[in-house]
Structures are given as structure tokens and as C-alpha cells.
Amino acid sequence: MTGRRTREAWLLAMPVLLGLIGSGTVATAAAGRYTSANLVGVGSVVGVFLAMHIALRIRAPHADPYLLPIVATLIAVGLVELSRLSPSSAADQVLWVAVGGAVVIGFLVFLPDHHVLQNYTYLTGLAAVGLLIATMVFGTYVNGAKLWIPIGFGQSIQPGEFAKVLLVIFLAAYLRDRREVLAIPTTRMLGVPVPALRHLAPGLMFVGVALLTIVVLNDFGTALLFLGILLAMLYLATGRSAYPAIGFGLFAIGAVIVFMSVGRIQERVSAWLSPFDDTRGLGYQTVQSLYALGDGGVLGPGFGNGSLLRENGTTIIPELRTDFIFSAVGNELGYVGALAVLITFLLLIHRGFVIAAQANDGFSKLLAAGLTTIFAMQTFVIIGGIVRVVPLTGVTLPFMSYGGSSIVTNFAAVALLLIISERTRRPLVGAGS
Amino acid sequence: MNRSIQRLYVGIIVAFALLAGFLGWWQVVRASSLASRVDNPYLYESQRKIDRGRIITADGVVLARSVKVDGGGETKYRRVYPKGTLAPHVVGYASQQLGASGIEAAFTNFLGGDYGAQPLLQRIRGAKHGADVQLTVDSRVQQAAVDGLAKVGSPGAVVVIRPTTGAILAMASSPSFNLKDVATNYTSITKRTGSPLLNRATQSRQPPGSTFKVITASAAIQEGIATPSTQFLDNGSYVVNGIAIRNFGGRVFGRHDLRFALTNSVNTTFARLGVELGSDRLGARMDAFGFGERPPLTDLPPSEIQASGRFRGTTILSNSQRGEDVARMAIGQERVLATPLQMAMVAAAIANGGMLRQPYLVSRVRDRKGDLIRQVRPEELGQAIRSDVAADLSAMMLNVVNEGTGTAAALNGLQVAGKTGTAEISATSGNMAWFIGFAPANNPKVAVAVRIENTPLTGGVVAAPVAAAVMKAALEAAR
Numbered sequence: 001m002t003g004r005r006t007r008e009a010w011l012l013a014m015p016v017l018l019g020l021i022g023s024g025t026v027a028t029a030a031a032g033r034y035t036s037a038n039l040v041g042v043g044s045v046v047g048v049f050l051a052m053h054i055a056l057r058i059r060a061p062h063a064d065p066y067l068l069p070i071v072a073t074l075i076a077v078g079l080v081e082l083s084r085l086s087p088s089s090a091a092d093q094v095l096w097v098a099v100g101g102a103v104v105i106g107f108l109v110f111l112p113d114h115h116v117l118q119n120y121t122y123l124t125g126l127a128a129v130g131l132l133i134a135t136m137v138f139g140t141y142v143n144g145a146k147l148w149i150p151i152g153f154g155q156s157i158q159p160g161e162f163a164k165v166l167l168v169i170f171l172a173a174y175l176r177d178r179r180e181v182l183a184i185p186t187t188r189m190l191g192v193p194v195p196a197l198r199h200l201a202p203g204l205m206f207v208g209v210a211l212l213t214i215v216v217l218n219d220f221g222t223a224l225l226f227l228g229i230l231l232a233m234l235y236l237a238t239g240r241s242a243y244p245a246i247g248f249g250l251f252a253i254g255a256v257i258v259f260m261s262v263g264r265i266q267e268r269v270s271a272w273l274s275p276f277d278d279t280r281g282l283g284y285q286t287v288q289s290l291y292a293l294g295d296g297g298v299l300g301p302g303f304g305n306g307s308l309l310r311e312n313g314t315t316i317i318p319e320l321r322t323d324f325i326f327s328a329v330g331n332e333l334g335y336v337g338a339l340a341v342l343i344t345f346l347l348l349i350h351r352g353f354v355i356a357a358q359a360n361d362g363f364s365k366l367l368a369a370g371l372t373t374i375f376a377m378q379t380f381v382i383i384g385g386i387v388r389v390v391p392l393t394g395v396t397l398p399f400m401s402y403g404g405s406s407i408v409t410n411f412a413a414v415a416l417l418l419i420i421s422e423r424t425r426r427p428l429v430g431a432g433s
Numbered sequence: 434m435n436r437s438i439q440r441l442y443v444g445i446i447v448a449f450a451l452l453a454g455f456l457g458w459w460q461v462v463r464a465s466s467l468a469s470r471v472d473n474p475y476l477y478e479s480q481r482k483i484d485r486g487r488i489i490t491a492d493g494v495v496l497a498r499s500v501k502v503d504g505g506g507e508t509k510y511r512r513v514y515p516k517g518t519l520a521p522h523v524v525g526y527a528s529q530q531l532g533a534s535g536i537e538a539a540f541t542n543f544l545g546g547d548y549g550a551q552p553l554l555q556r557i558r559g560a561k562h563g564a565d566v567q568l569t570v571d572s573r574v575q576q577a578a579v580d581g582l583a584k585v586g587s588p589g590a591v592v593v594i595r596p597t598t599g600a601i602l603a604m605a606s607s608p609s610f611n612l613k614d615v616a617t618n619y620t621s622i623t624k625r626t627g628s629p630l631l632n633r634a635t636q637s638r639q640p641p642g643s644t645f646k647v648i649t650a651s652a653a654i655q656e657g658i659a660t661p662s663t664q665f666l667d668n669g670s671y672v673v674n675g676i677a678i679r680n681f682g683g684r685v686f687g688r689h690d691l692r693f694a695l696t697n698s699v700n701t702t703f704a705r706l707g708v709e710l711g712s713d714r715l716g717a718r719m720d721a722f723g724f725g726e727r728p729p730l731t732d733l734p735p736s737e738i739q740a741s742g743r744f745r746g747t748t749i750l751s752n753s754q755r756g757e758d759v760a761r762m763a764i765g766q767e768r769v770l771a772t773p774l775q776m777a778m779v780a781a782a783i784a785n786g787g788m789l790r791q792p793y794l795v796s797r798v799r800d801r802k803g804d805l806i807r808q809v810r811p812e813e814l815g816q817a818i819r820s821d822v823a824a825d826l827s828a829m830m831l832n833v834v835n836e837g838t839g840t841a842a843a844l845n846g847l848q849v850a851g852k853t854g855t856a857e858i859s860a861t862s863g864n865m866a867w868f869i870g871f872a873p874a875n876n877p878k879v880a881v882a883v884r885i886e887n888t889p890l891t892g893g894v895v896a897a898p899v900a901a902a903v904m905k906a907a908l909e910a911a912r
């Protein structure tokens with residue numbers, strides 16, 4: 001089945017071309033005359049993907065051939081945009097992509113079968129909770145939210161990013177064991193048939209933890225993400241839409257209570273509903289981002305030709321490199337480019353769900369669908385916040401936002417998806433040989 | 434489980450469609466309304482990405498250029514004005530907060546690089562390099578005008594035209610401002626007395642006083658009512674509409690000819706000529722000189738050019754409107770108002786054998802490679818007066834400077850033709866002192882109009898010396 005890998009290689013040529021043209025456009029715009037692409041930067045990233053491709057050829061030749069080109073496309077667009085905003089950040093990011101690539105190769109080499117993870121169900125669950133508690137204890141406040149733990153050398157990690165993947169692994173294993181009991185209602189709550197409370201307890205606990213996260217870490221985005229993942233996976237496991245309905249209902253009630261008691265959340269909601277009332281204060285980031293999107297228009301001026309930086313090199317929109325990288329892309333590539341990015345994310349999600357649907361066992365299905373849900377939720381929450389579908393919360397845009405924790409975690413998730421697809425499609429041992 | 438996966442996927446597709454819809458709402462539907470919001474920095478930012486062209490005087494002095502500012506990876510440009518006080522009203526400013534004025538506004542397409550079919554590569558690059566605009570203004574003549582006005586101190590304006598082409602060699606207005614700080618000190622500049630931002634040369638209408646008599650005289654000779662030697666009798670007063678028109682200083686001149694009347698600015702004689710001509714014939718001559726409509730100086734924004742003519746309040750009337758006091762009009766009072774530009778056009782037309790030329794400020798536009806994009810060809814607007822009438826006027830105006838009210842405009846060894854004017858506005862605000870003229874009288878190379886406002890002095894005393902200095906500079910520059 002080398003056909004799959006050959007197809008992957010051909011598809012990878014497109015993001016390579018995108019990276020070369022993008023990098024060249026950025027360099028040309030900066031210099032004001034024709035300048036060639038940053039061949040060292042593009043070459044490094046191409047090398048990383050080539051290494052992953054070779055590792056796949058050796059360790060997982062039957063794995064999905066579309067995931068890697070899709071990820072490479074997102075990485076290319078993100079890196080080109082980042083290199084134009086801050087060349088040093090882009091250099092950092094290339095390093096993180098290399099680490100991410102190493103993680104993928106590590107997974108392929110050391111985790112040939114993801115089912116092994118089922119043996120550590122509670123360990124992964126505890127690790128996820130532990131990372132969150134560690135953030136609460138050791139974390140430092142950045143922009144009012146407690147997300148980061150400094151690890152020395154001027155670097156920080158964002159344990160919440162890693163916790164997401166661990167949570168999905170835990171839930172996949174936990175729910176596979178209990179999907180039958182959860183699917184059969186034994187009692188009624190508010191007229192809705194629900195399973196016994198002892199089976200629901202972990203779920204309710206997570207809703208509580210999510211709300212607690214908002215208050216203690218002031219991190220609405222991660223809380224929403226965790227809750228969304230939990231409810232989506234509960235629904236996947238049981239096929240009962242009552243779970244997400246009840247879950248979001250409880251969350252809504254909790255959110256209203258938090259809204260009424262925590263001033264910061266009220267500010268966020270008003271910045272969401274009426275950002276133009278306070279364009280210099282609470283609404284500044286949202287409004288400036290909307291201005292940037294509007295300025296991009298339908299086609300945009302192209303990479304490097306927008307106006308996103310002040311003369312001192314800082315970005316006009318706060319957090320442009322991280323949470324708001326999509327606004328930068330929307331500004332420079334216009335609606336067409338932004339839509340293309342959105343569709344690329346949808347392709348990633350599509351492949352994730354295809355892998356989940358084709359998987360042979362419940363654990364694999366839940367794991368693949370859960371990991372895909374992370375990508376979907378995260379993309380929806382941050383882009384939705386930017387275009388004001390939902391309140392703005394600080395989460396990263398997978399593979400595009402600047403940040404090591406996010407990049408490495410997302411590569412790990414892709415590695416798991418690749419392994420699941422490999423296990424699904426690999427011909428039975430002995431069939432051919 | 435696959436059914437749940439499918440449903441979740443469908444839900445996510447719906448959510449993404451919502452994102453795509455909202456994104457289109459902001460990027461496409463609401464884009465222009467977002468762009469028009471006052472606190473949107475992008476219009477200003479996108480302008481700063483353009484390397485605007487230079488504005489250069491005829492003698493090569495750079496009045497405006499763009500300097501590259503290294504802004505953390507993005508190339509941006511800052512507009513600098515090396516000689517911010519030399520011709521601020523002509524050059525104008527270009528700023529997001531203030532809008533634009535002058536050449537910066539009228540030639541923004543050329544200066545900003547939005548012209549012609551640019552090479553594809555430049556479009557892909559997105560870097561715009563604007564074209565250079567070369568003015569007809571000569572820095573030496575302009576400097577003389579600025580200095581002359583500064584020496585006088587009162588508000589005023591100077592316009593200098595090359596009669597044979599219509600090229601404006603200088604256009605100055607006082608009080609003035611500095612282009613270097615107009616953006617930062619805008620509010621304080623607008624609060625200063627005398628409205629420094631107003632270009633008096635083209636925007637401010639005032640009674641032209643006796644300078645208007647050249648038009649009355651032109652009309653009378655053109656219509657065959659009089660010749661330079663036609664005899665008149667002045668007894669010091671001429672009653673029109675029950676009120677006597679008297680001569681300046683109450684002088685009585687007795688028997689004299691038209692040449693003498695212009696030389697000594699005899700009000701009664703010109704009032705008589707006005708009545709004899711009537712509204713139709715005097716109005717026709719005003720039409721021919723360009724009164725009644727905005728001068729076709731298309732190199733400045735239309736809002737910065739005002740028409741001269743007959744006014745009722747701020748409403749412009751037809752030049753040949755009946756039922757007006759044509760006698761007082763004939764001596765440049767009553768409801769006649771003129772800008773210095775219009776009066777300079779009158780002087781230039783007489784100097785150019787009666788042919789009125791379209792005034793212009795920009796001679797050529799070149800791109801960065803030096804290739805000519807636009808070359809202005811002088812345009813004729815029409816024969817304002819017959820050439821023989823112009824020759825008569827020229828001789829009479831020469832007399833004004835040689836032995837009449839305009840002797841202060843005389844230049845050593847040169848024949849200067851001119852006419853003074855002093856319109857008394859009120860006892861408190863002082864006079865509008867005018868001088869229009871040209872030199873050398875036999876082969877005119879320069880025509881000028883000078884207006885000094887709020888002065889206790891007459892045109893012959895305060896405006897004529899400024900005109901002399903400016904004409905001297907223009908003739909030296911032409912050498």
C-alpha cells in the first residue's frame with residue numbers, strides 16, 4: 001500500500017509551494033523589491049515534514065495520507081503570517097514544529113498500538129487533572145488569566161493544552177467501559193430520563209471543574225473547551241442528545257451565576273455584545289480585529305502587504321500572533337483566504353471523523369472523534385470569538401497560533417489519529433506475507 | 434456509534450457555516466461601513482504604505498517628499514516638507530485626520546501612484562511609488578512674494594503669472610502656516626487671527642477698487658465709446674442714485690483725457706463710462722476676462738478656488754445683471770468682488786495682447802524613472818479684448834507707473850505697466866490696497882496682482898512695492 005504514501009508525498013508539494021511563495025511575498029513586501037523566500041526557514045519545515053513522511057512510510061504505511069498535507073498547509077499559512085509579524089517568533093515556531101515532528105515520530109516508533117493507552121485510563125485522567133491543579137498552584141498570570149507555568153530559560157508551558165489530549169484519552173477509555181450503562185436511563189431528572197446518578201457523577205464533576213476553572217484561572221476558553229469535549233464524547237458514546245442538552249443547560253445556569261457574581265465575565269459579555277460602545281477599552285481588541293478583517297475585504301492585499309504593525313514593531317491588535325492570528329490572515333488574504341483556511345480546518349475535521357467512523361473498536365472511535373472535536377471546538381471558539389458568534393475567549397488556533405505547547409499538543413493529536421488509521425487499515429497479519 | 438459521529442460532524446459543519454457567514458458579514462457586507470468609522474486606523478495606515486511622489490518647484494526645489502520609516506518589518510513612509518512656509522497653500526497637506534488640500538489633494542492620484550496601467554509586478558508587490566509633480570511656481574519668485582507680504586505685515590496675497598502661457602510663478606497668501614506642524618498644531622492654527630489656512634489668492638473675494646478701471650477702460654475702448662485721448666470733464670463729483678461719487682482725496686481734475694483718467698484714477702470719469710456702457714457691455718467684458726465663474730485653475734481642488742464677479746450677499750449674479758449700480762461697479766465698488774488670482778488673470782490677458790490663458794500650477798508629472806506622464810500644454814481661454822485695445826491699455830498702464838498712482842512699482846531700467854486700487858471697506862478695518870501690472874511693458878514676461886488687506890495705506894503705497902519686488906525676482910529668474 002505504498003500508494004497512500006505516494007499520494008501523501010504529492011499532496012505535500014502543495015503546502016511546500018505555498019510556503020515558498022508566501023515566504024517570498026513576505027520578503028518582497030518587506031524589502032520593497034523582489035526578494036526570494038527564506039529558504040532556510042522553509043527548508044527546515046520541509047525537512048520536518050519529510051522526516052514525518054519517511055517515518056510514516058516505515059512505521060505506518062497505511063495511515064491516512066491526507067492528514068499530514070492538511071496540517072502542513074495550516075502550518076505554512078501560520079508560519080508565513082507569523083514570519084511577517086515577527087521573524088524571531090517564526091524562528092521559534094519552526095523550532096516548535098520540529099519538536100512537534102519529533103513527537104509524531106516518537107509516537108510512531110514507541111506507540112505502534114494506541115490501545116495500550118487503555119491500560120492507563122485513570123493515570124491519564126489524573127494527569128489531566130494534575131496538570132490543571134499544577135496550573136492553579138504554580139501558574140503565573142498573563143493578561144489576567146492563569147494559564148502558564150514558567151519552566152526556566154525564559155520559557156513557559158501551557159499545561160491546559162496537554163491536558164486536553166489527556167482528557168480525551170481518559171474519556172475515550174472511561175466511556176468505552178460505561179457506554180452501555182450510560183445509554184440506559186434508569187431514573188428521571190426534571191422529566192428527562194437519565195442514567196443512575198453514580199454513572200453520571202464523573203460527568204457532573206467535570207461540569208463543576210469547568211466552572212471552577214473559569215473562576216480560579218479566569219480562563220473561560222479552556223473551560224468551554226473541556227465542557228464541549230466532555231459533552232461531545234458523552235453524546236458519541238451513548239448516542240443520546242439529552243447529555244449535551246442537559247450539560248449545556250447546567251453550564252448555562254452556572255454561567256449565569258458566574259456572570260452575575262464575577263465582574264470580569266460581565267465585561268467580556270458586554271465587549272462581545274457591544275464592542276463599539278467602548279472601542280478604546282474593553283472593545284478595543286475585538287473592534288481592531290474587525291477593522292483588520294474589513295480592511296482585508298474580499299481578496300486582501302496579500303502576505304506582508306497589510307498594515308498590522310506599529311512603527312515600534314508591536315501589533316495594532318493585541319495577541320495578534322497567538323489568539324488573533326486568524327485576523328492577521330483575514331486582513332492580508334481577505335475573505336477568500338480566510339474562507340480557505342476555514343475549509344482547510346474543515347478538511348482536517350473531515351479526515352478525523354472519517355478515521356473515527358472507519359475505526360474498528362469503540363475506544364479508537366471515541367479517541368479519534370474526541371481528538372477531532374478538540375480541533376473543531378478550538379477553531380470554532382477562537383474564530384467564533386473573532387467574528388462575534390460567541391464571546392471572545394483566549395484559545396489558540398490549531399497549527400497556526402504562535403506557541404510551543406499548542407503546536408506540540410496538536411502534533412501529538414495528529415500522531416494519535418495517524419496511528420488509529422494505521423491500525424484500522426493495516427491488512428491482517430499474515431494475509432499477504 | 435457512527436451515527437453519532439455523523440451527526441456531530443453535521444453539527445460542526447453547520448457551526449463552521451455560521452463562522453463563514455459572520456466572516457463574510459464583516460469582511461464583505463460591513464467592510465465599507467467599518468472603514469468609514471473615525472477610529473479605524475486602516476485608511477491612514479494604508480496611505481502610509483505609499484511612497485508618495487515629490488512636489489518640486491520649476492527651479493527644482495523640493496517642497497514635499499516622502500521618507501521611508503522603518504516600522505518593524507512593514508515599510509511605511511512619512512511626508513516631509515523641507516520648505517514648509519514657502520508655498521503651504523499651494524502644496525497643501527495630506528493627512529488622515531485633516532483630509533487633504535492643495536496639490537496634495539488635487540494630484541493625490543499621481544502622487545499616490547494610482548495612475549495608468551502599472552506593471553504587473555508592481556501590482557503584485559503592492560508597493561506603490563507615486564509620481565513627482567513639478568510646479569510652475571519658481572521658488573525665487575515665490576520667496577519674493579512671501580517676503581514682500583511679510584514685510585508689509587497685513588493680511589494679503591500675491592499671484593504672479595507668466596502672461597504668454599498662464600503659468601503661475603508664485604502664489605502666496607498671508608498670514609500663512611507651516612506645513613511641518615499643520616498636522617500637529619491644526620487646532621491652534623485654525624484659531625489664529627486672519628485664518629492662516631485660507632488661500633487668499635484664490636479663496637478670498639474683496640472689492641477690487643480702482644484696479645477694476647482697466648476693465649471699464651477696456652470695455653469702453655473695445656466698444657468704441659472712447660479712445661485713450663477722448664476728453665472728459667471732472668468737476669469733483671458725479672451723482673448716481675442720489676449719492677455723489679467723488680475722487681480719492683476729494684481732488685478735482687477738470688478737463689482731461691482717458692489716459693489721464695486711468696493714470697490718476699479719476700472716479701467720476703470711470704463712473705460716467707460705466708453708465709454709458711451699461712450693464713450689458715460692461716458685463717460682456719467681465720465675462721471675457723473670466724468673471725462670473727470659477728477660474729479654470731484645475732490644479733487645485735475646486736473648493737479652494739472661488740469665482741469673482743457681482744455678488745448679492747454670497748450669491749453670484751450674472752455679470753450683465755440689470756438694475757444694479759453700474760457706475761459704482763465701473764470703479765470697482767458696490768457689488769464687484771475679486772480674488773487676486775482673477776485680477777492677475779486680467780493683468781496677464783492685457784499683457785498678452787488681450788489673449789487670456791488658462792492659469793495652471795503644474796507643468797509636468799514624471800514617474801520614478803523620470804518618464805513623462807503628463808505634460809501640460811498652455812491653453813487659450815479666449816480673446817478677452819482685441820489686441821489693439823490691449824496695446825492702448827498697456828500704454829495707459831505704463832503711464833500709471835511712470836507718472837501716476839503706481840510710481841512705487843517702477844523698476845530700474847524697465848518699463849512696468851500697472852494699475853493701483855484702494856477700496857475703502859470701513860473706517861475701522863482699513864483699505865483693500867491693490868496693484869495689478871506687468872513687465873516689461875513692451876514684451877511682458879510677468880504679470881502680477883497684489884492685494885494688501887486692512888491697511889491704512891493705498892495700493893500705490895503699500896501694494897505697488899511688493900509687486901515691484903516680485904516682478905524683479907521673476908524677471909531675474911527668467912534670465
